Amino acid sequence: MSGRRIFARPARFAAIAPYVWMVLFFLVPFGFVLKISLSQTAIAQPPYEPLFDPTAGWEALKAAFAALSIDNFKLLASDDLYVFAYVRSLTVAATATALLLLIGYPIAYGMARLPRRWQAVAMVLVIVPFWTSFLIRIYAWINILQHDGLLNQILLALHLVSRPVVWLSTDTAMYIGIVYSYLPFMILPLYATLAKMEPVLEEAASDLGAPPWQVFWLVTFPLSLPGVGAGVLLCFIPIVGEFVIPDLLAGSNSLMIGQTLWLEFFTNKDWPVASAAAIVLLVVLLVPLLLYERLQKRQLEQGR
Amino acid sequence: MRKLSRLSRFNIASLAMGLAFLYLPIIILVIYSFNASRLVTVWGGWSLRWYHEFFNDRAMIEAAWMSLRVAVSSATIATLLGTLTAVALSRGEAFRGRTLFSGMLYAPLVMPEVITGLSLLLLFVALNAERGFWTVTIAHTTLTMCFVAVVVQSRLGSLDRSLEEAAMDLGCNPLRAFLAVTLPLIAPAIVAGWMLAFTLSLDDLVIASFTTGPGSATLPIRIYSEVRLGVKPEINAICTLVIGLIAVIIVIASLASKLSSSQGESAAPL
Amino acid sequence: MTDDLPRTDAAADAVGADAYPAAGQPLLRIEGVAKTFGTFRAVDGVSLDIKAGEFFALLGPSGCGKTTLLRMLAGFEAPDEGRILLGGKDIAQALPHERPINMMFQNYALFPHLSVRDNIAFGLKRARLARADIATRVAEMVALVKLEGLEKRKPDQLSGGQRQRVALARALARRPQLLLLDEPLAALDKKLRENTQGELMELQRRLGMTFIIVTHDQEEAMTMASRIGVMKAGKLAQVASPRELYEAPRSRWIAEFVGDINLFEAESKLRDGHRLVIGTSGAGALVVAEPREPVGAGKLSVAIRPEKVKLSRRGPVSEAGHETAINRLDGVIADICYLGGTTTYKVKLDTGGMVQASVANSARLDVDAYSLNQHVVAWFTPDDCVVLTS
Numbered sequence: 001m002s003g004r005r006i007f008a009r010p011a012r013f014a015a016i017a018p019y020v021w022m023v024l025f026f027l028v029p030f031g032f033v034l035k036i037s038l039s040q041t042a043i044a045q046p047p048y049e050p051l052f053d054p055t056a057g058w059e060a061l062k063a064a065f066a067a068l069s070i071d072n073f074k075l076l077a078s079d080d081l082y083v084f085a086y087v088r089s090l091t092v093a094a095t096a097t098a099l100l101l102l103i104g105y106p107i108a109y110g111m112a113r114l115p116r117r118w119q120a121v122a123m124v125l126v127i128v129p130f131w132t133s134f135l136i137r138i139y140a141w142i143n144i145l146q147h148d149g150l151l152n153q154i155l156l157a158l159h160l161v162s163r164p165v166v167w168l169s170t171d172t173a174m175y176i177g178i179v180y181s182y183l184p185f186m187i188l189p190l191y192a193t194l195a196k197m198e199p200v201l202e203e204a205a206s207d208l209g210a211p212p213w214q215v216f217w218l219v220t221f222p223l224s225l226p227g228v229g230a231g232v233l234l235c236f237i238p239i240v241g242e243f244v245i246p247d248l249l250a251g252s253n254s255l256m257i258g259q260t261l262w263l264e265f266f267t268n269k270d271w272p273v274a275s276a277a278a279i280v281l282l283v284v285l286l287v288p289l290l291l292y293e294r295l296q297k298r299q300l301e302q303g304r
Numbered sequence: 305m306r307k308l309s310r311l312s313r314f315n316i317a318s319l320a321m322g323l324a325f326l327y328l329p330i331i332i333l334v335i336y337s338f339n340a341s342r343l344v345t346v347w348g349g350w351s352l353r354w355y356h357e358f359f360n361d362r363a364m365i366e367a368a369w370m371s372l373r374v375a376v377s378s379a380t381i382a383t384l385l386g387t388l389t390a391v392a393l394s395r396g397e398a399f400r401g402r403t404l405f406s407g408m409l410y411a412p413l414v415m416p417e418v419i420t421g422l423s424l425l426l427l428f429v430a431l432n433a434e435r436g437f438w439t440v441t442i443a444h445t446t447l448t449m450c451f452v453a454v455v456v457q458s459r460l461g462s463l464d465r466s467l468e469e470a471a472m473d474l475g476c477n478p479l480r481a482f483l484a485v486t487l488p489l490i491a492p493a494i495v496a497g498w499m500l501a502f503t504l505s506l507d508d509l510v511i512a513s514f515t516t517g518p519g520s521a522t523l524p525i526r527i528y529s530e531v532r533l534g535v536k537p538e539i540n541a542i543c544t545l546v547i548g549l550i551a552v553i554i555v556i557a558s559l560a561s562k563l564s565s566s567q568g569e570s571a572a573p574l
Numbered sequence: 575m576t577d578d579l580p581r582t583d584a585a586a587d588a589v590g591a592d593a594y595p596a597a598g599q600p601l602l603r604i605e606g607v608a609k610t611f612g613t614f615r616a617v618d619g620v621s622l623d624i625k626a627g628e629f630f631a632l633l634g635p636s637g638c639g640k641t642t643l644l645r646m647l648a649g650f651e652a653p654d655e656g657r658i659l660l661g662g663k664d665i666a667q668a669l670p671h672e673r674p675i676n677m678m679f680q681n682y683a684l685f686p687h688l689s690v691r692d693n694i695a696f697g698l699k700r701a702r703l704a705r706a707d708i709a710t711r712v713a714e715m716v717a718l719v720k721l722e723g724l725e726k727r728k729p730d731q732l733s734g735g736q737r738q739r740v741a742l743a744r745a746l747a748r749r750p751q752l753l754l755l756d757e758p759l760a761a762l763d764k765k766l767r768e769n770t771q772g773e774l775m776e777l778q779r780r781l782g783m784t785f786i787i788v789t790h791d792q793e794e795a796m797t798m799a800s801r802i803g804v805m806k807a808g809k810l811a812q813v814a815s816p817r818e819l820y821e822a823p824r825s826r827w828i829a830e831f832v833g834d835i836n837l838f839e840a841e842s843k844l845r846d847g848h849r850l851v852i853g854t855s856g857a858g859a860l861v862v863a864e865p866r867e868p869v870g871a872g873k874l875s876v877a878i879r880p881e882k883v884k885l886s887r888r889g890p891v892s893e894a895g896h897e898t899a900i901n902r903l904d905g906v907i908a909d910i911c912y913l914g915g916t917t918t919y920k921v922k923l924d925t926g927g928m929v930q931a932s933v934a935n936s937a938r939l940d941v942d943a944y945s946l947n948q949h950v951v952a953w954f955t956p957d958d959c960v961v962l963t964s
Contacts, residue, residue, distance in 0.1 A: 010478050012399050015392030018385040018449065019401070022408040025446040029423030032430055103325075106318035113315050122319065124558075129326045131500075131550050133507040135524050136543040139531055140329035143336060146535055148343075150332060183326065234414060241416020243510055248531060258418045265422065266513075275426070278419045289411060296410045296454070469650055470683035472670040474748065475700030484696075488687045 037072055037275035072276035082260060082277065086284065089257040092171075092246070093239040096178040100235050101228065103179060104186035108227075109220075111187070112194035119195060126191075130184040138177050138248050145173050145249075174250035178239060186231040193227030194220070226295075233292040237285055257281055334547065337540035354541035364526055364542065371506055371523035374437060378444035379501035385445070386452025386501070387494055391482075393453070394460040412450045420447060421514030428515060435517030443515040444505040451504060452497035459493035460486075499557050503550055595661065597627035601784050602647070602752060607656035607666075608808075609642055616642040618808035619656070624752075624786065629778050631799030632788045635831070639808040644754050644788045648677045660751065671700070676750035680757045682741035684729040690716075690740050691725040697748040715743040718777070735766050742774075746781075755787040759794065771797050792832050796820070804828055820879075826962045829877050836883065836929050837962075840874035849956055852876055856927020860901050862959040872963045882958040883931035885919060885944065889951035901959070903929060903952045907944050919944060921952050 076082045111122045129137065144150045145167035152164040167173050197220070205215040243258035250256075255263070257277060265274040337355075341348025358364055392399075393406060412420060424443045428435055463486065471481035509524040516522065523542070530539055595601050602624040609617040617639040624630050632640040645651045647658065649670035658666040665673055676697070684693055694715050698708045716722055719739035729737055738758065745753055758774070759767045775798050778785050789795050795802050796816040803813045812824045823829035826837065838854035845851075846861070852874065853859050860876050884890070889902055908928070909920035912935075919931045929952050936942075944950055 011391050011396035013392075014388040015396060015399060015402075015405065018389040018392070018453075019405055021385055021446070021449070022405065025424065025427070025442060026408050026412065026420075029427040032426035033419075033423045036426055103322070106314070107322035110315035110319035110322075113312075114319075122323075125323055126326065128554060129330065131503050131554060132330060132547050133503075133524065133543070133550075135507065135509055135527055135531070136333070136546060137329065139527070139535075139539060139543060140333040142531065142535055143333055143540070144329055180325070180329070183322070187322075237414040238416055241418050243416075243418055244528075258416060261418050261422065271426070274422060278422050281416060282419060285416070289414065292414055293407055293410045296413070297406055464681065464683060466679045466681065466683035467685060469648075469670070470677070470679055470685070470744075471696070472650075473648055473675075473677045474697030474744065475671045477669070477671055480700070485685055489685075 033275045033278050036272055037279045038069060039072075039272045072272050073280070075273060076276055076280055081255075082257075082280075085255050085257045085260045086280070088254055089240045089242075089281075090284070092174070092178075092256060093236050093242075096175055096182070096239050097232055097236045099175060099179050100182055100186040101232065104183055104190055104231065105228075107183075108187045108190035108194055111191050112197070123188075123191065126184050126187050134181060135244065137181055138245055141173070141177055141180060142168065142248065145176070168249065169251040171250060174246050177245040177249040178242065181245060182235045182239065185234045189230035189234060190224060190227040193224045193230075197223050229291075230295055233288055233295065237288050237292060240285060241281055330547065333540055334544045337537065337544040339537060339540075342537060354537040355545070357538045358541050358545070361538065363521075364523075364538075367521050367523045367526040368542075370437065370520055374440050374444060374512075374522060375502045375505040378441045378448060378505045379498050381441070382445045382449035382501040383452050383494060383498040386449040386497055387456050387490075389449065389453040390456035390460055394457050409450050409453055412447050413454065417447075417508070417510035418514075421511040424511070425514040435515060436520040439515045439517070440512050440520075440522065443511050444501075444508060447508070447511060448501035448504050451500050452494075455497040455500060456490060456493045459490045463489055496557055499553050502553065506546070506550075595626045597625075597782060599626050600624070601626040601628075601661065602786075603657075603659040604643075604647075605657040605659065607643070607646060607653045607658060609639075609646060609651055609653050615808050617646070617653070620805075620808075620810050621656075622803060622810060622813065624784060626784055627782055629775065629785045629798060629800045630787070631795035631802045632786065632805060633792055633795040633802050633832075634790065634805035636790055638805040640788045640790075640805045641756060643805070644677075644756055644786065647752070647786065648675060648754055649673050674748075674751045675754060676745040676748055676752075677754040677756065678741050678745045678758050680760060682729075682737050682761075684737060684740055684744070686729050689726050689728055690721060690732070693729070693740055694743045694747050696744065701748060711747055715747050718746070719743045734761055734763075735770070738762060738770065742777075746783075750783075752784050752786065755785060757789055758787065760789075760791075767794075774798060796832075804831065806831075822960065823877075823962065826875055826877070826964045829960070829962055834880050834930065834932075836878045836880060838876045838927060840876060840961075843874065850961065852961070854927070856925060857901075857903055857923055857929065858925040860959065861956045862961055863956045865961050875962050875964065877960045877962050878929075878954055878958055880918060880930040880932035881916070881934075883929055883952050883954050885921070885931050885933060885950050885952055887948075887950060890953050901954050901956065905929070905950060905952060907946055907948045907950060910944070910946060917943065919950075921950060923952070 107126075111119060111126070114122055142149075146152075147164055147166070147168070149167075151167065152161075155161045155165065201219055201223070202215050205219045206212070210218060240256075241258045242256060243262050246256045247259055247262075258281075261274050261277045261281070264270045264277060338350050338352070339346075339348055340351030340353055389405075389409060393402075393409075421443070424439075424446070425435075428439050433439055467485050467489070468481050471485040472478065476484060507524065508522075509528050512522045513525055513528075516525065523546070527539060527542060530536055600623045602622075604620055604622040604624075607617060607620050608615065620639075620643060632643060634640045642651060646653050646666075649665075649668055649672070653666050656666065657664045660673070660675070685696065688696065691712055694712045695708050698711055703711070712725075716725060719742055721736065721739055721743065724732065724736060729740065732740065738761070742758070755774075759770055762770060771794060774785075787795070787798065796819075799816065801813065802816055802819050804811045804819065806827060812819060812828050814822070814824075819828070819832055823832060829835045830837070838857045838860065840852045841855055842853035843850060844853075845864075848864050850862050850864055851859055852862060854876055857876075862876055890900055903921070903923050903925065905921040905923040907919055908922040911918040911920075914935070916932050916934050919933065921929050921931060923929060931952055
């Protein structure tokens with residue numbers, strides 16, 4: 001109950017421009033995706049049919065509705081390629097998220113236990129790579145992982161292997177790339193909750209007789225769960241739809257859904273199927289998306 | 305009584321390894337950009353050869369120029385819209401469609417880029433818009449304004465409301481109170497938001513691929529098509545330049561937040 | 575505070591002031607003001623007159639609506655019902671910047687990006703004063719709150735006490751007709767708080783200004799205010815001078831909220847001339863002076879402040895004819911709490927109840943101290959008792 005009345009009215013008008021923008025360039029485009037996913041494929045430019053013409057009036061609208069078909073979705077459900085792609089996307093995302101949590105948690109925990117001044121430094125150090133280009137970071141790994149790249153050179157020099165290991169175009173390379181790219185997204189929310197936690201709580205737990213591992217499992221970890229949730233969602237959702245990393249680092253024999261969508265769109269020029277794939281991807285992600293949205297809102301609007 | 309050591313050896317080890325993991329690949333990339341040899345395996349001494357090559361690569365330079373223009377304009381529009389959004393959401397009273405509005409805002413933060421890119425392209429095709437600079441700018445603005453909104457909103461949320469009330473108590477109308485007190489205090493977050501939007505735009509491959517037209521490729525699109533064909537030292541040079549540009553931006557951002565550090569808390573670059 | 579400073583006359587040139595009433599005349603009139611948040615009625619029909627030159631305290635536990643009432647005076651909340659008249663003009667719906675009222679915020683709300691000088695000048699600039707006038711006024715204010723030499727500091731380079739002074743100077747700079755103070759000393763430690771209380775009172779007297787302070791600390795309200803309004807659940811429970819509030823609380827709740835008190839539930843009531851004889855559950859029959867106002871219906875209790883309960887080993891020396899006039903309770907010491915200046919004894923009465931007595935430690939050596947389980951007589955006069963309804 002703080003001064004809301006006075007600021008509220010003018011502040012409301014600030015929403016108009018961004019609201020219109022978001023409706024126009026975020027919401028409306030989804031309508032197009034939905035509509036085109038229900039259209040027939042055609043060899044034309046643009047390559048789909050029917051094109052709804054708003055000037056043609058009600059009859060045309062009815063005709064357009066009549067022409068809608070769910071063939072594309074039937075295709076997606078019946079073609080193993082797509083089903084596999086969805087399954088693979090979800091398993092890759094789940095595995096990568098688990099890896100990220102395993103690697104990110106100790107780092108975030110270490111950061112939270114640093115002295116105050118060093119915490120700020122460590123946070124900047126974690127964020128800075130996130131500012132460098134995504135593509136560059138993947139490219140950096142190609143440099144290292146390629147046939148005569150640094151990693152193989154080191155392994156050979158140390159006589160750990162006798163022949164160069166094939167790293168590129170493997171799932172290992174893809175997981176390295178994903179973990180590398182998404183690590184800050186996992187660390188930051190974890191660190192945020194861990195840093196907020198009162199160190200007194202851990203001290204109280206050990207004072208009450210809990211050995212260090214119990215202090216961690218019974219106090220620290222449960223209290224960091226909101227951060228775990230945020231980190232997991234923040235990584236899982238985009239990884240499911242990831243395109244660049246699997247495209248550059250993984251083999252081409254099994255595709256993720258982002259890749260099939262890209263392929264349908266750019267190579268096969270089948271926009272309706274690509275749209276249908278996007279819709280299905282969206283439906284798959286709906287639950288985590290809603291969860292994430294609730295989390296974000298709660299975090300940002302706590303101060304209200 | 306033995307004091308519990310807060311920082312265990314395990315903590316230090318995991319931190320050090322984590323940071324090494326984050327930084328080594330980039331450092332290696334930068335070092336190899338100065339390699340005189342064409343072969344990545346062979347160290348042929350220090351050289352600026354690949355930088356020279358890049359500056360003579362017209363297509364690459366054009367793409368870089370396009371990317372910079374898109375990044376500056378989309379970041380600027382996004383900062384404006386994102387700041388307005390943050391103010392409306394954290395200070396405005398409930399309005400019709402507020403839930404929808406905030407939903408539209410948080411979704412693009414995690415939405416797979418292929419979906420955002422595809423949907424915007426379909427819109428531009430339906431509108432018969434010529435694809436190029438403006439379509440990419442609009443697409444990037446849509447994505448990055450959400451990030452700006454989040455950054456600014458979290459600063460606004462942590463701002464003591466009684467500061468604005470004090471300003472009004474001392475004779476400011478609401479708009480003046482915002483300009484005289486709120487705006488200077490959230491300025492570091494706005495600057496950070498702009499930089500974030502700028503780098504996100506500079507970075508984006510997927511959305512730009514969908515929304516740009518023939519003949520107006522952005523730098524990531526060019527790099528991507530080169531990288532698909534294999535490692536080229538010239539790409540190392542370009543990447544190093546981009547990293548350098550971003551490093552400069554980060555330095556400016558941290559200086560900006562230092563300058564306004566009277567808030568007691570320094571704004572992190574995110 | 576130094577006395578050679580020019581007396582800043584709040585009345586003369588308060589920003590936006592028309593006619594400032596003379597001291598003692600009503601300045602602010604609150605009429606039936608109410609405010610509801612959702613289903614919670616934060617302020618529930620409060621009416622109150624504040625006279626010019628008064629130091630008024632709104633006292634109450636947290637959540638009683640005192641802060642909401644203050645915020646309605648400042649203009650941060652609009653009342654749902656009622657009027658707020660300042661100098662006869664209804665300002666209930668006016669925006670904060672349109673009111674000749676300033677507020678000192680609980681956490682001071684100093685602008686972190688502005689220096690001490692710019693913080694103090696902030697309101698003056700909004701009032702469109704000439705540059706030279708602003709400089710003079712700021713210098714005056716800085717001297718008034720003794721912040722010379724710190725003008726260029728930012729708020730985070732100041733101590734808590736200094737910040738409090740900047741906040742005060744900033745709120746006073748516009749020479750408001752009315753200064754609101756929201757828990758102004760809550761952030762200071764005890765010693766500093768006591769000094770600052772004195773300084774605030776002195777300042778208020780010297781400037782002849784009207785202060786309304788909100789506090790949950792009854793001692794602070796008693797020390798500083800000339801009149802106190804006690805709030806409970808959105809309503810004014812009693813408005814009185816500190817002394818009246820303490821010695822003649824209007825209800826049992828107020829008596830318990832303001833200071834410590836012994837309470838005995840009444841079971842029977844008998845009139846005896848100008849006295850009442852009240853049978854209580856814990857302390858037997860007590861003789862009390864007849865209350866000035868007739869005692870209403872409802873459950874009665876007899877209240878006596880601990881410092882008015884005397885202890886002795888053998889009981890008071892009875893004067894002839896006054897034996898019945900003194901309440902005499904036998905018991906044993908059950909608990910001793912040494913507080914430095916005073917010692918509080920808890921006496922377990924033979925009649926079953928418990929009575930607290932606060933005894934001044936007037937001698938350094940403990941010659942007159944009582945020990946645990948010692949038999950004592952607790953006694954007090956009928957005039958020291960108050961009859962309360964719950």
